Amino acid sequence: MTKEQLFQEIKKKRSFLCVGLDPDLSKIPTHLMEFDDPVLEFNKRIIDATKDLCVAYKPNIAFYEMLGSKGWDTLEKTLNHIPSNIFTIADAKRGDIGNTSSYYAKTFFDTFNFDSVTIAPYMGADSVEPFLKFRDKWAILLALTSNDGSKDFQLFENAEGQKLFEKVLERSKDWGDADNLMYVIGATKADSLGKVREIVPDSFLLIPGVGAQGGNLSEVVKYGINATCGLLVNSSRGILYASNDENFVQAARKSALAIQSQMEQELRNSNLI
Amino acid sequence: MTKEQLFQEIKKKRSFLCVGLDPDLSKIPTHLMEFDDPVLEFNKRIIDATKDLCVAYKPNIAFYEMLGSKGWDTLEKTLNHIPSNIFTIADAKRGDIGNTSSYYAKTFFDTFNFDSVTIAPYMGADSVEPFLKFRDKWAILLALTSNDGSKDFQLFENAEGQKLFEKVLERSKDWGDADNLMYVIGATKADSLGKVREIVPDSFLLIPGVGAQGGNLSEVVKYGINATCGLLVNSSRGILYASNDENFVQAARKSALAIQSQMEQELRNSNLI
Numbered sequence: 001m002t003k004e005q006l007f008q009e010i011k012k013k014r015s016f017l018c019v020g021l022d023p024d025l026s027k028i029p030t031h032l033m034e035f036d037d038p039v040l041e042f043n044k045r046i047i048d049a050t051k052d053l054c055v056a057y058k059p060n061i062a063f064y065e066m067l068g069s070k071g072w073d074t075l076e077k078t079l080n081h082i083p084s085n086i087f088t089i090a091d092a093k094r095g096d097i098g099n100t101s102s103y104y105a106k107t108f109f110d111t112f113n114f115d116s117v118t119i120a121p122y123m124g125a126d127s128v129e130p131f132l133k134f135r136d137k138w139a140i141l142l143a144l145t146s147n148d149g150s151k152d153f154q155l156f157e158n159a160e161g162q163k164l165f166e167k168v169l170e171r172s173k174d175w176g177d178a179d180n181l182m183y184v185i186g187a188t189k190a191d192s193l194g195k196v197r198e199i200v201p202d203s204f205l206l207i208p209g210v211g212a213q214g215g216n217l218s219e220v221v222k223y224g225i226n227a228t229c230g231l232l233v234n235s236s237r238g239i240l241y242a243s244n245d246e247n248f249v250q251a252a253r254k255s256a257l258a259i260q261s262q263m264e265q266e267l268r269n270s271n272l273i
Numbered sequence: 274m275t276k277e278q279l280f281q282e283i284k285k286k287r288s289f290l291c292v293g294l295d296p297d298l299s300k301i302p303t304h305l306m307e308f309d310d311p312v313l314e315f316n317k318r319i320i321d322a323t324k325d326l327c328v329a330y331k332p333n334i335a336f337y338e339m340l341g342s343k344g345w346d347t348l349e350k351t352l353n354h355i356p357s358n359i360f361t362i363a364d365a366k367r368g369d370i371g372n373t374s375s376y377y378a379k380t381f382f383d384t385f386n387f388d389s390v391t392i393a394p395y396m397g398a399d400s401v402e403p404f405l406k407f408r409d410k411w412a413i414l415l416a417l418t419s420n421d422g423s424k425d426f427q428l429f430e431n432a433e434g435q436k437l438f439e440k441v442l443e444r445s446k447d448w449g450d451a452d453n454l455m456y457v458i459g460a461t462k463a464d465s466l467g468k469v470r471e472i473v474p475d476s477f478l479l480i481p482g483v484g485a486q487g488g489n490l491s492e493v494v495k496y497g498i499n500a501t502c503g504l505l506v507n508s509s510r511g512i513l514y515a516s517n518d519e520n521f522v523q524a525a526r527k528s529a530l531a532i533q534s535q536m537e538q539e540l541r542n543s544n545l546i
Binding site: 022060062063065066068069070071072073076091093094095096097098100101104105106107111119121122123124125126127128142145146147148149150151152153154156157158159164167168171 | 295333335336338339341342343344345346349364366367369370371372373376377379380384393394395396397398399401405415418419420421422423424425426427429430431437440441444512532
């Protein structure tokens with residue numbers, strides 16, 4: 001999917017919501033356990049309930065890996081259930097030497113046909129570049145994450161006051177551009193978004209942490225929105241586990257709708273729709 | 274496996290060789306293609322040919338993931354073929370927010386029963402700590418890798434001249450110790466090993482890059498060895514693809530034996546055996 005196509009979807013759906021598909025067997029409604037593949041049934045119902053309200057789905061690969069080989073089948077079947085106009089993100093946080101990264105890229109882009117993969121940038125250029133060689137596919141680099149540990153290294157600062165996450169943004173512009181690179185920026189760091197936008201004004205940002213991790217949507221929009229929206233805001237647990245009984249589908253939809261409504265208002269305020 | 278058990282194996286086998294199990298379908302001898310699972314057959318033959326010469330096996334997870342769900346079965350069967358006195362490393366380079374990292378840890382330690390997993394440290398404390406909660410299991414943190422891109426961020430330096438990889442070593446000592454943390458240090462950076470040993474004198478280091486990536490074993494030993502050896506030196510392609518015809522088993526063994534002999538000499542020179 002191209003940047004322009006993604007922006008068109010955002011305008012059409014009046015939403016920049018990404019739904020994280022992190023299906024946790026211990027939290028899935030018990031009545032789904034009678035199915036052969038409860039995770040798949042759960043995902044399909046969540047997708048059906050939210051696909052008109054979001055522009056992206058982000059399966060967190062850890063939740064599928066932990067199910068062993070069956071998990072990869074579930075992941076594939078889940079992807080097949082996602083309409084093709086919706087951007088897909090393999091939240092895998094991969095990154096290895098070039099030779100190995102090219103296999104990870106092949107797995108997620110060719111075997112699974114994801115639109116994008118999240119990448120940990122620690123190993124530098126040759127760990128990221130293999131992901132940038134696929135037409136209309138995206139690498140989403142971790143820059144400033146939303147967890148507590150983000151301050152351990154991401155805020156490490158050089159003598160000129162440049163922080164590591166800023167260096168990651170800056171350096172990555174030598175590898176790709178706003179048409180094949182996005183960045184993970186934790187919503188709980190809305191005050192840092194201004195700095196991010198100075199470095200990558202045109203790029204899409206994937207913002208986790210609105211909801212369960214405490215971020216604030218208006219703050220994110222205030223400092224992060226650009227001419228093509230440039231934001232994908234993720235919610236996982238707040239939608240998936242809005243309820244854990246038989247009405248979970250309605251509860252998930254209600255939760256997604258509340259976010260979409262707020263996003264629609266923000267898009268109007270920004271004159272993008 | 275404990276650190277002491279690993280050291281005993283090193284002394285018994287007079288080797289600190291780790292064999293990287295990176296089975297590339299395009300490089301596997303063609304006569305194996307007649308089997309249902311050529312990768313498994315290849316791995317089993319490589320393991321049988323080298324298990325008395327090495328103390329660790331390191332499957333690179335990318336090579337299994339790219340085979341889809343079948344690849345995870347192959348990985349499991351490969352692990353089952355490795356004798357229990359040999360240390361196993363899931364070269365997965367994972368790392369995510371705490372909740373997700375705990376699932377990755379569960380996958381590799383519980384589902385697969387690996388002894389260790391490689392971890393990208395970019396997301397900090399809570400991305401690593403879940404891996405440290407398993408008894409006699411290990412997290413192997415990327416510190417200074419052997420690829421070209423390592424200089425992009427790992428050498429990023431603060432005002433006091435501390436580089437990011439040194440910060441990673443230093444900071445990680447708050448999370449674990451030489452009994453549950455190891456570090457990846459690229460052998461092609463032997464001159465940095467002295468600095469590494471100042472910060473983590475007692476820890477095991479996993480050293481990739483001897484062979485295909487150009488590292489030198491004597492240099493590594495000179496600056497890196499400690500009282501319990503403290504080194505696992507990896508070779509992948511140099512052993513796996515020493516030959517790609519029907520004699521590949523003998524060629525792999527010959528290649529592993531050459532490294533083991535050199536290691537035995539180094540262990541004697543260091544008075545560890």
